[in-house]
Amino acid sequence: MSKLELLEEHVVFDGTQYKYRHDSHTLGCPMTFSLFLPNKEKFSNPPLFWWLSGLTCTDDNFTQKSGAQKAAARLGVAMIMPDTSPRGEHVADSEDWDLGQGAGFYLNATEQPWEPHYKMYDYITKELSAIAHDQFQLTGPEFISGHSMGGHGALVVGLRNAERFHSISAFAPIVNPSQVPWGIKAFNAYLGSDKEKWREWDAAELLKNYTGKKIPVLIDQGDADSFYEKQLQPSKLAAVAEEKNYPLTVRMQKGHDHSYYTIASFIEEHLEFHLSQLANNQ
């Protein structure tokens, strides 16, 4: 079992917000993550909501700015917030804010100098999942969501593990990273120039050839988001979904931008979406 160091513990609503540090064997560095648990007496086996953050973020951004704990406490949902990349002086980095530390893209890097540490996909789907399951007894149903780079992560992790996650949601996700500047830069660095290898880390490409379980997807995209046209373009994913008859909903949110204020505005609806899908399945 991974040894966890408790860094913070706060009562919020009638749940508790935690922050932990542990030595990740997958990433080869110490990592922090945050965890919200609803009232144990009311909710003995809560579903688990995974939140993947965007470029430059840590586990703190969603924890401190989304206000999600209010709805999660009311609805009885546990929430786990990983960091966005490996960290530390011995971990490869870039001077750019959209590559390296804070920009792990939720994939397993194959190229140097990134390869030994940048394995966020394995970290989340295996190591941190085992911690949630074994050390916090979070054995309930799971959903996944995220923002921007983390929306990409939620789509890719969710679609590749559709037997595990009941539903996916995202705010302003990078739906087709192989075709936009953020993704092209990151994939060239982490995966190399062979674009065939990029397909398994690209939601739009994954969906084109998808034969797995059709878990529902909800996307919110602000129409005042300055990255909308150049980096995001959810209509690209919606077009593939329509062709494949895949259950995906894109909601354009008038006046909303790329900030956490948009996440705060709709996170309760996302949690309710995930729970409603669960209810439909039972």
Place this chain on the structure above:
Amino acid sequence: MSKLELLEEHVVFDGTQYKYRHDSHTLGCPMTFSLFLPNKEKFSNPPLFWWLSGLTCTDDNFTQKSGAQKAAARLGVAMIMPDTSPRGEHVADSEDWDLGQGAGFYLNATEQPWEPHYKMYDYITKELSAIAHDQFQLTGPEFISGHSMGGHGALVVGLRNAERFHSISAFAPIVNPSQVPWGIKAFNAYLGSDKEKWREWDAAELLKNYTGKKIPVLIDQGDADSFYEKQLQPSKLAAVAEEKNYPLTVRMQKGHDHSYYTIASFIEEHLEFHLSQLANNQ
């Protein structure tokens, strides 16, 4: 009229969150403040909620971490968040986090080197009030609230302007700064060693000799707040209020600490408290 520079504008829920900068003639430096306005079509003349933040904070802490916009948008309340002190290289400062920049204590300093800039009381009650009134047409009823040093500020500004503010609330306020380390240090620096001069900036002292309008006060204090015993002690204010038959309620909140998670947990109830007092008066 003060020239305002718009730094940020975000749609949040169905209101808008703004951040501005202006040159303060009261403080002799550029200042930022944040402002939330509810949907103008639904709420044409909203009441105005003043929020005063605590030591080390800026206007961003409440704006980003309290989640208050959700309730304010629903209830139709405008919110204004000043910074906590004058700022800048030419403004006196201290190496300590509890004195100087970020620690203005919402008073008018009389001592050097603080006196020319540290006039947060006048800045809030006059200059920023005039901006809210004249430049944003916020002419509705007003309430005031704050956290820790800002709870002290809300109590002092509110009690000294009880004909203007309809009610006061506070999270973990410094209720008797003349008697606790944070207050003694700040008052000695800003006001000098004559303790007679401290009384007008100390809520417990103000209440002892109070003959003004009895506007209701609500205080929330977490019992797991690490500053509770040494710096806060709301029971001191409650004892004076009881003696004077002053309408003050102190709620001890089990397990809650000094963080913004406590503010997030109860801010909706504070807004509802202020509105209910207003309804009682009408």
